[in-house]
Amino acid sequence: MTPGLRNRLAEKMAGEITLSDSPGQVFRKWRTGFSISQGQLAEQLAVSPSLISDYESGRRKSPGTVIVARIVESLISIDESRGGNNIRKYGSLLVTGIADDVVLDIHEYAEPVALTSLIGAINGVTICGNTGQTIYGYTVVNSIRAIMELSAEEFSRIYGWSTERALIFTEVSTGKSPLVAIRVTPFKPRCVVLQGLSREKVHPAVVPMAERDRITVAVTELAVDEVIRNLRSA
């Protein structure tokens, strides 16, 4: 695990916290992701445990950069003292090695989000599957590039932290190829969104394949840029 990786992970965490409308929730996401209790974090920071709880619960709406930096550095220091497994785990998500124009955006939610909320945000129409679920993140993928260029190992990395996410494939023509690609890989997303399709143009093989893998499928005709923008704003 290189110090460079650790520094970039710290930067990623700090950036995500700072840009969030709910920094407390993002604090908690990272703390629990690192398997650290509030008491342990408070001890490392030499503060009262209620301070950690105050922040995570949103009592402070605009924490200062000093306290954010201290919390991030403490999380990483605790993990380093335990061997650095979480730094490697989350750090590996930073090193995509995948061209920017294949993975167009990727995001992990601080807390579970209703699938209906995501589909609604992009004016999606559900084709099949259960929309009563929640998801933990999404990845927006250039469909053709992903299928043509990614190895199996790279393909698995578009899942970020969790397979309980939505994969949004852009500029698809019938939707068949993305579902075929998912069929032959070990991991299944919660939901697949086919961008650029109307419901009528969905290939008839899509629904049976999706149902075999218990994947919810939706379509959206929103432009790619708008999909990404709306998802980030939701």
Next chain:
Amino acid sequence: MTPGLRNRLAEKMAGEITLSDSPGQVFRKWRTGFSISQGQLAEQLAVSPSLISDYESGRRKSPGTVIVARIVESLISIDESRGGNNIRKYGSLLVTGIADDVVLDIHEYAEPVALTSLIGAINGVTICGNTGQTIYGYTVVNSIRAIMELSAEEFSRIYGWSTERALIFTEVSTGKSPLVAIRVTPFKPRCVVLQGLSREKVHPAVVPMAERDRITVAVTELAVDEVIRNLRSA
């Protein structure tokens, strides 16, 4: 320019500001890098220009996440409205496409740093060249991997924002190969540091090559991890 790139650049900027001991200086670095005046930024933010100056000058030691996020989003919005050239320019530095174990760390300084300060931070010994210069950043590179694996285009990207930087090559045996590689590429760094060498073991061809390219050369026997840690702390 993908929205994903823009979001990751925003995250990078926010993270860097938050983790810095001088957030004001990092605000200024990004603002001037984007060619935006304080007045233009204030207008976009709908605030008084003195607020921007107050922050950049360090009057506020721990700005809140809300104001940091607003400033970062405003810089990016202004650039988008101008065509997005700076987003592409700085965003391209995020998409290394270079394996993490080649570029071990890379950093841009908010303001010029004396070369002697960097060399001192890593217990370096100057072999040749002028140490009275300043630098704007550094890149720590795995010497063997970089030379064996990087294309010419990839090699040029280890320069980050500026060639006025130090390149630190790790685990070198004689130091000849890095200087040869630099000789045959168009850009020259301000300084090359050869990690893992004592002054006696430097190949005799190093100094003549460095002098031809007006590059300062130093050596350090500090461990790689310590080099990266000390540089980040300096």
Next chain:
DNA sequence: CATCATATTCGGCAATTGCTGTATGATCCT
């Protein structure tokens, strides 16, 4: 049911921030 660990709430208060508005100085252009 008791105990323990973890988490949350909340009162309190000194310190700091967010922001306006005014004053000042430097630089550039006409």
Next chain:
DNA sequence: AGGATCATACAGCAATTGCCGAATATGATG
């Protein structure tokens, strides 16, 4: 020389933060 632009310093003040400590709530375990 004068105006415009850019940047900085600073007084002032309402609002908010950083943090402690006590009390309370919740879930797991024996």
